[in-house]
Amino acid sequence: MRSPRFRHGLPRAVLLLLAVLLAVPCLAAPAGAERPGKAAIASAHPLATAAGFEVLARGGNAFDAAIAVGAALSVVEPQSSGIGGGGFFLLHSVADGKDVFLDARETAPAATRGELWIGTDGKLDRDKSVNGPLSAGIPGEPAAFTWLAAQRGKLPLKVSLAPAIRLAREGFPAYPRLVAAIGQRRAVLERWPAAAGLYLVDGAVPAEGQRLRFPDLAATLERIAESGDAGFYQGAFAQRMVEAVRAAGGTWSAEDLAGYRVKLREPLTVAYRDWRIVTAPPPSSGGIAVAEMLNILSGYELGRLDRVQRTHLTIEAMRRAYRDRAEYLGDPDYVQMPVAELTSPLYAAGLRASIHPQKATPSALLPGYGAPAESTHTTHYSIIDADGNLASVTKTVNLTLGSGFVVPGTGFVLNNEMDDFALRPGEPNAFGLVGGDANAPRPGHRPLSSMTPSFVIGKDRVGVIGTPGGSRIITMVLEGILAFIDGEAPAKVAANPRFHHQYLPDVVSAEPDAFSAEETRALEAMGHVVNRGERTWGLMNVVSWERTTGTVQAGSDPRGGGGAGAAAVK
Template identity: 70%
Template sequence: MIRSLRPLFLALALAAVALPAGAAERATRQAAISSAHKLATDAGFEVLAKGGNAFDAAVAVSAALSVVEPQSSGIGGGAFFLLHRASDGRQVMVDARETAPAATDAKQYLDAKGDLDRDKSVNGPLAAGIPGEPAALVWVAEHYGKLKLSQSLAPAIRLAREGFAPDARSLGRLASRKDVLARYPGSAALFLPGGEVPKAGWVLKNPDLARTLELIASKGHAGFYEGEYAKKLVDGVKAAGGTWSLADLSGYKVKEREPIAFDYRGHRIVTAPPPSSGGIALAEMFNILQGYDLKKLGRVERTHLVVEAMRRAYRDRAEYLGDPDYVKMPVAELTSPLYAAGLRASIHPKKATKSDDLPGYMAPEQGTDTTHFSIVDADGNLAAVTQTVNLPYGAAFVVPGTGFVLNNEMDDFALKAGAPNAYGLVGADANAPKPGRRPLSSMTPTFVVGADRTLVIGTPGGSRIITMVLEGILAWFDGDAPDKLVANKRFHHQFLPDVISIEQDAFTRDERKALEAMGHVLSDGERPWGFMNAVDWNRATGQMRGGADPRGDSGKADVREIGR
């Protein structure tokens, strides 16, 4: 059990990953991009071909996904941009998480009985935090890119204006949110032609979004967060029952944060810090697993230990983590190998721990429709970017004339202690909603660097993001190529509820029985989850490989030659 909760926010003084000198020059001038949509991957390569770097490509892919994957992300949401700059080894996470409006009051989300009103927390403008993605596009372009912002946004603007045919996944999510989308004229006009869910082959043209992106391209941060456009947003939100103000928008700023970094069996893992819970949880899980030789264990024994590591990391997530600008967190302790050793000692090798038996939990209180992309350019720059509007189509609310849905990230706060959110996650006061705070996130963009190999990885999946990234990295250590590791069957444990969620056929019948005999409860028959995108780079040979999750029907991973 953690005995000290000293205010050691991000106290790990961790060295940046230094790639071997000349490694990029030994490459064959290749670049790799893997994203959830082929049009977004193509947008990234279009910008690279113009002379842009991985960071310009990240802006292009991010904006293109805002157009072609409105169910998963967009400029009405937020993002984490994890960046590695090859020229000087600088590593940074650009935190563009949404913030709570100044008028936020947790009581707004309760019903007459004092219970959490789920409709208010996930639907409509009251569910929306102040978007951060537009600010991130501007910041990354200005501070890390080589091209003008207008060049990097050009593919997305073209896609929005000319249109594209949404895929089956997008239309399916649209059907699931039809009733809420139909409540709001701006949403219905954009996504429900004739009041109905469109059929396959429908072309979505979005001139309003094209104009919004053009405004950002020409005026930068002020084009979205200030002036007439900001007034349009605030007026539209307030007219529908929200509480945004002009000061909320004008006061929004991205934050540059030091990544979480740690070592595991000869590899350096660099990942997202708070307000992501992913990096700390990954460090805690890998530190626990460091004490076992997983490759020598059978599938059942290995799964048992991985689940027990998951259980303990998610327990600490619930109690300690929140917005680092407002909450003092025991980061050094949580990521310490000594703390992990104590947790490891509490794991029975043949018996499941009951979550209720873990000490110190406060018994208090995040989707499948986030998106992630991974980029390595020909110079060795890396970008791992996870962005979201939270649930499918976010709050399902479009301010007329803007062309994008607002997020429903207010649900990622612990709006009521003890009440799970849409993903079944609970949280404590550290993640309570307060004006200006950023809600805790599971988004976990990650780099893994070994002696001669580099992996860039991440995924959507709500509360399951962190465990998917863990399993993907472990599979890469075992030798799986990106296209294999993104396709592997998955399992997940998040402390509460005390069950192992499993994809269909993730375990054999005998493996299931053996896990159940240890005391584990398995929840099977669930639909597949996540949409992982990964690329790796053999720095010794210059070879790059990509993998786009086959669970999506429009993902694309590609490796192309890039001219000097």
């Protein structure tokens, strides 16, 4: 496929040459202790964090713990992720010193074609794109767990999955976030008896504290523990899923499931001052956007600026990176993308030159394009083990409780990731925003994502960071990286108030405590439109290792109420 033309900045040939000449240097490894000696885990639920430590105590490493935490979250946080979905796993192995990006993003079924989601009026049918099996891509999480156990772990899969199996069978108390999610999606769950039977109790939304058990999910996890991903993607279990999906209007085939593979990709690396940021490559848009924003901001002495000026420049960097996000990015296996240009320091210098130090740039003055958005219902967890192995994992089923569709007898909800494609280029998705042809739905393609699991590596500090939050993930990770570089501890990084700009709409979203009234007035005087006091967003989890002191820390986001925020060091 022809690569899209690069419509602003210097000519491509010049940029490619300079990208090579200005390639990110390999920064020296941190000095200090050779290993942390302790482990840190931060996840969205205490039971998931406990599952990770249980597996570490049985002799596992960070990658075994990543299976345990992820599988436990599929039990206790089904509104955000699960084995019916997928995700991204950024991994650092002490044994070989390498960083690996495991892409377990869902894929479009072979029968995918854009008209499947078009209604009789010729417009995108929102119900089909977000509810029911037609909205579901082929899940990737079971394949990721199998790969982790076989290629990076120290324990058999059945040991790493044991805590989640026990949780699913013995149950756990319903907590406010989960109860609210089930209430929000109740009408959709009630369309399918298996979904209603799984998440409703006697036809009603469960009460807080009520014990929830998922025996079918326990059996599914046991099948994966025994047979690996073949127990999910092949045989009678796979056939049962195909038959149920097709009977309810979906297009899955046995070949779609049998043909699913995780992808190993080279992580993106960007140098920012004396730090090395390792982050997500496509089909994540997040790493490229973070690299572009950091490259722009590297031209300023942010530490010497007052908060209003620093915020203004950060917003302008966000605006430009989000403009590029939808224009150029898609599935790297099928779409040629100008990644070298977008992440080039020289390209960033050109963008920086277009930023007025005292005035906002109206988004309408930049070359036009809309940014696609994804659900905020995702999860992230961060792990450092005692040897210094790192895992930064972000995974999702997309909308709250995914598609709302459950195959009878399986115990989990299917994702609705097909809505993360630009199902009809130029047509708004569930969040009122649009995407381009590079992210159009095609057989076997993986939809563009904002998920941005990252490492922040300095001379004597190492951080593992990530968050859910849909299209706001990218700006949260950017702000978290900058705060960590400024010396803040994980708990502070995760709790900081946030602001966000994504090019369109041309508005600065701000959490209630993000700006003072005086700061808001100053930003507005520069021309920014500030929505001050919006709802909070995200559920960030951060862990760190101070190499000079040997200190290991973990911080979970206080947002989200009961069941959220589980950080521990042992």
